[in-house]
Amino acid sequence: MILCTSVSCKEQVTIAEAQKLTISEGFENPLGFYDETPSFSWQLPVSEGVSSQSAYQIVVASSPDLLPDHADLWDSKKQQTAQSTWVEYGGAALQSRQNVYWQVKYWNQDHESSKWSEINQFELGLLNNSDWNAKWIGLDTKKEKVIGSQDNILHRPQYLRKGFELSNDVASARLYITAKGVFDVAINGEDVSDDVMPPGYTPYKVRIETLTYDVTDLIESGQNTIGIEVAAGWHSGRLGWMKAYWSDTETPKVLAQLELIMKDGSKAMILSDETWKGTTNGPIRVSEIYDGETYDANLEMPNWTTNNFDDRSWEAVNAFPVTEDIRLEPKRHTTVKTKIELGTQDVVEKEGTAIFDLQQNMVGVPLLKVPMKKGQTLKIRFAEKLSPDGTFYTENYRSAQSTNYYIASEDGVIEWMPKFTFHGFQYVELSGYDTSKTPSKDWVTGLVQYSDFEENGTFTSSHEKLNQLQSNIVWGLRGNFFDIPTDCPQRDERMGWTADAQVFAPASMFNADVYKFWASWMQSVGESQYDNGGVPWVVPDVLFNNKVSAGWGDACTIIPWKIYLRTGDKKILEENFETMTGWVKYHESVTKNYISKMGFFADWLQPLPENGDNKGDTSKSLIGTAFFAHSANLTAKTAKALGKAEAFEKYNALYKTVANAFENKFFENGKVKDVAETQTSYLLALAFGLLSEEHEANAKRHLLEKIAEADNHLRTGFLGTPLLSEVLDATGEIELMYKILFNETYPSWFYSINQGATTIWERWNSYSKDEGFNPMKMNSLNHYAYGAIGEWMYERIAGIAPLEPGYKAIRIAPVPKEPLTSAAASLNTPYGKVSSSWEIKDGIFSLNVVVPPNTTAKVVVPGSVETFEENDAIEKISAETEKAEFLVQPGNYIFKSKL
Ligand code: BGC
Numbered sequence: 028m029i030l031c032t033s034v035s036c037k038e039q040v041t042i043a044e045a046q047k048l049t050i051s052e053g054f055e056n057p058l059g060f061y062d063e064t065p066s067f068s069w070q071l072p073v074s075e076g077v078s079s080q081s082a083y084q085i086v087v088a089s090s091p092d093l094l095p096d097h098a099d100l101w102d103s104k105k106q107q108t109a110q111s112t113w114v115e116y117g118g119a120a121l122q123s124r125q126n127v128y129w130q131v132k133y134w135n136q137d138h139e140s141s142k143w144s145e146i147n148q149f150e151l152g153l154l155n156n157s158d159w160n161a162k163w164i165g166l167d168t169k170k171e172k173v174i175g176s177q178d179n180i181l182h183r184p185q186y187l188r189k190g191f192e193l194s195n196d197v198a199s200a201r202l203y204i205t206a207k208g209v210f211d212v213a214i215n216g217e218d219v220s221d222d223v224m225p226p227g228y229t230p231y232k233v234r235i236e237t238l239t240y241d242v243t244d245l246i247e248s249g250q251n252t253i254g255i256e257v258a259a260g261w262h263s264g265r266l267g268w269m270k271a272y273w274s275d276t277e278t279p280k281v282l283a284q285l286e287l288i289m290k291d292g293s294k295a296m297i298l299s300d301e302t303w304k305g306t307t308n309g310p311i312r313v314s315e316i317y318d319g320e321t322y323d324a325n326l327e328m329p330n331w332t333t334n335n336f337d338d339r340s341w342e343a344v345n346a347f348p349v350t351e352d353i354r355l356e357p358k359r360h361t362t363v364k365t366k367i368e369l370g371t372q373d374v375v376e377k378e379g380t381a382i383f384d385l386q387q388n389m390v391g392v393p394l395l396k397v398p399m400k401k402g403q404t405l406k407i408r409f410a411e412k413l414s415p416d417g418t419f420y421t422e423n424y425r426s427a428q429s430t431n432y433y434i435a436s437e438d439g440v441i442e443w444m445p446k447f448t449f450h451g452f453q454y455v456e457l458s459g460y461d462t463s464k465t466p467s468k469d470w471v472t473g474l475v476q477y478s479d480f481e482e483n484g485t486f487t488s489s490h491e492k493l494n495q496l497q498s499n500i501v502w503g504l505r506g507n508f509f510d511i512p513t514d515c516p517q518r519d520e521r522m523g524w525t526a527d528a529q530v531f532a533p534a535s536m537f538n539a540d541v542y543k544f545w546a547s548w549m550q551s552v553g554e555s556q557y558d559n560g561g562v563p564w565v566v567p568d569v570l571f572n573n574k575v576s577a578g579w580g581d582a583c584t585i586i587p588w589k590i591y592l593r594t595g596d597k598k599i600l601e602e603n604f605e606t607m608t609g610w611v612k613y614h615e616s617v618t619k620n621y622i623s624k625m626g627f628f629a630d631w632l633q634p635l636p637e638n639g640d641n642k643g644d645t646s647k648s649l650i651g652t653a654f655f656a657h658s659a660n661l662t663a664k665t666a667k668a669l670g671k672a673e674a675f676e677k678y679n680a681l682y683k684t685v686a687n688a689f690e691n692k693f694f695e696n697g698k699v700k701d702v703a704e705t706q707t708s709y710l711l712a713l714a715f716g717l718l719s720e721e722h723e724a725n726a727k728r729h730l731l732e733k734i735a736e737a738d739n740h741l742r743t744g745f746l747g748t749p750l751l752s753e754v755l756d757a758t759g760e761i762e763l764m765y766k767i768l769f770n771e772t773y774p775s776w777f778y779s780i781n782q783g784a785t786t787i788w789e790r791w792n793s794y795s796k797d798e799g800f801n802p803m804k805m806n807s808l809n810h811y812a813y814g815a816i817g818e819w820m821y822e823r824i825a826g827i828a829p830l831e832p833g834y835k836a837i838r839i840a841p842v843p844k845e846p847l848t849s850a851a852a853s854l855n856t857p858y859g860k861v862s863s864s865w866e867i868k869d870g871i872f873s874l875n876v877v878v879p880p881n882t883t884a885k886v887v888v889p890g891s892v893e894t895f896e897e898n899d900a901i902e903k904i905s906a907e908t909e910k911a912e913f914l915v916q917p918g919n920y921i922f923k924s925k926l
Pocket residue numbers: 514515520524525526527628631805
């Protein structure tokens with residue numbers, strides 16, 4: 028073996044090149060990128076001779092022609108390290124509009140060098156407000172109350188346009204654009220993108236995201252036209268049940284800057300400014316997130332985004348310069364797109380009304396192809412479920428009208444979908460169509476819309492209902508990752524409720540590539556933090572009520588830590604550390620002798636509370652104190668990971684002090700005292716490590732008693748439920764956890780499945796076949812919180828968990844129990860795909876594992892191991908009658924044991 032220590036050393040190129048090159052939170056060749064100091068990640072190929080990395084070299088240049096030998100931006104030089112993820116860029120900070128090219132090579136465990144990877148590329152967006160010469164433009168839309176069913180309207184959608192002439196041919200064109208509202212843009216009659224409701228939802232008073240589009244192919248030499256539609260969206264529409272608005276006074280606006288480089292090298296800019304014209308007399312009459320959209324085809328304006336249109340009757344727009352108070356930043360995660368199309372499965376017609384059933388509760392819009400007669404108004408209603416008598420159940424939309432109208436301008440089949448609204452539904456009801464035609468399935472297609480991420484993990488098992496639960500979790504994710512993590516997608520909320528987010532984040536990270544999504548929302552959390560350190564109930568904080576709740580605000584410590592464990596990227600910790608310390612300080616400010624007085628939602632929606640309250644029976648003070656300790660602990664761990672020794676000492680000591688106070692106040696010999704004894708009080712104490720060691724066993728015993736009292740059922744709400752599996756697992760009560768998970772009766776996960784759920788419900792009993800809908804109007808049928816159980820399904824039933832942050836070391840330790848006979852999961856980790864798949868046949872347990880390159884796995888095989896492949900890559904660490912442990916190098920292996 029020849030050890031190459033310098034680049035000049037003669038290297039044999041024998042091994043396959045690095046793959047899946049990404050920057051920062053997982054972007055591949057992005058345009059309009061946000062990060063001026065990105066990090067670089069890559070994966071080693073699954074290939075013979077590649078097991079780990081001993082060194083890497085990254086080269087970064089302003090032109091592909093300079094690579095690899097003349098990198099003018101940065102050359103990492105050969106670095107002797109196994110690090111292949113989140114390598115920080117070491118060159119000068121990148122600039123707005125900059126084009127960057129990079130490639131990487133690595134050396135394997137035998138110090139053999141790979142070829143250089145393919146060249147990857149990214150281009151920065153506009154990083155500073157001062158980059159914007161364009162002005163915010165819009166018409167002076169008045170607040171209007173539109174009579175009819177949609178009576179909460181503020182602003183009519185606007186149509187804005189501008190013609191411009193170019194004397195030269197275009198070499199490249201970028202459109203930088205955003206809105207106070209939501210927009211859709213076309214150039215010369217062509218859609219610029221298929222983004223849904225950009226720019227998305229951020230704390231608008233602090234930061235608005237901007238998009239960058241490559242429009243080179245849309246620009247023509249000579250005359251051109253750009254046209255933009257803008258509607259209220261989250262910015263100027265009502266949000267929240269209290270009808271809150273980000274801006275009560277400011278009308279929706281757009282900001283657009285088209286930058287052109289001509290073939291002769293000259294530059295030009297087309298800016299949104301007072302020379303643009305606009306109208307509110309276009310076909311979209313009304314569009315609001317909660318209430319829906321009204322489209323009048325009689326008002327269509329053919330060709331309005333082309334040169335071939337006369338806008339003399341349009342008004343001049345108002346224009347306002349960009350100021351410094353609201354930061355304009357390139358969007359730091361992916362926009363919402365139409366990701367899946369669902370066909371109608373069943374149609375029922377009754378007296379001119381047709382109900383279309385998609386057989387899956389979903390979020391997005393319908394694509395309608397419906398025969399109509401001129402002058403008819405098609406009414407389009409939505410429901411998540413039908414009442415037992417076949418009528419539409421819409422009570423749970425509360426004040427959200429969630430209704431669309433389409434007014435036909437001629438006879439024939441219309442093809443239409445709403446543009447600036449979305450709905451949560453399984454059923455679509457149409458009335459007002461041409462009743463001489465029989466409704467057919469192709470009239471309605473469900474377009475499923477969510478932030479554009481890829482699915483990243485899989486889980487299946489031998490049990491149909493467990494597989495349905497997995498499907499419901501995934502549909503909860505698809506339904507509630509609409510630019511921000513929402514509590515629910517259908518009623519007059521759809522807000523970034525912080526507890527819902529923190530309990531579901533780990534399960535979401537397994538199922539989908541959502542690091543960018545969470546990192547972006549966590550930025551909004553930091554920006555929404557109150558001056559006193561409090562973290563609001565919802566982010567972006569549209570409730571404007573200055574209120575906090577334990578278990579909700581703690582999203583700011585829990586989510587970054589959980590993301591760090593799954594990605595290994597310290598940037599998420601760095602970015603959020605200040606928010607964490609501020610929040611811990613806030614916790615402390617509402618305590619007396621470290622006992623919390625923080626109130627609010629408590630163990631929200633706990634089933635069967637004795638006090639009959641949504642907030643459950645567990646003491647609020649106990650919950651507040653437990654989360655105070657937990658957040659202090661996570662802040663201490665974060666400080667340690669970031670090498671902040673002093674801060675670690677401080678927060679670790681605080682954690683211990685609070686834990687001690689917690690135990691003295693609420694426990695005696697491991698038994699809850701003076702407040703209601705609930706499953707959740709024991710779960711918090713045990714999960715967060717708040718009891719002295721000698722009392723833990725007792726606490727566990729009391730928890731088991733509480734569970735037995737409930738006939739082995741859970742009695743937990745939003746805060747307790749995610750801890751149930753964690754605590755029972757850690758205390759060895761895996762059989763009991765299986766029992767609780769596989770329960771069919773209320774309250775349990777399978778109970779909702781038995782009642783027909785295709786998503787996760789807000790309440791354990793949102794609906795039952797015997798009793799119908801829960802009488803509470805707060806009754807979402809698409810609320811991902813209880814999908815938190817996914818974390819345990821993947822990590823323990825299938826058995827894949829990170830042993831070191833980012834899965835650099837992986838634990839594969841499935842726990843097979845009745846009634847399962849098989850389970851399998853796979854996950855794309857930062858290092859590549861890991862999988863674990865097990866089966867029991869004739870008493871023999873066989874486990875197939877795939878360990879990705881540049882990692883190692885600790886595989887724990889239950890039972891007495893009969894065979895494992897004799898292989899250098901597998902080292903037996905221990906063997907007992909009940910289990911054996913192996914240290915496993917990258918590759919694909921099978922283990923067999925007798926259970
Ligand atoms: C939301 C939540 C949220 C809760 C706060 C509800 O209206 O839908 O899921 O966490 O309020 O208690």
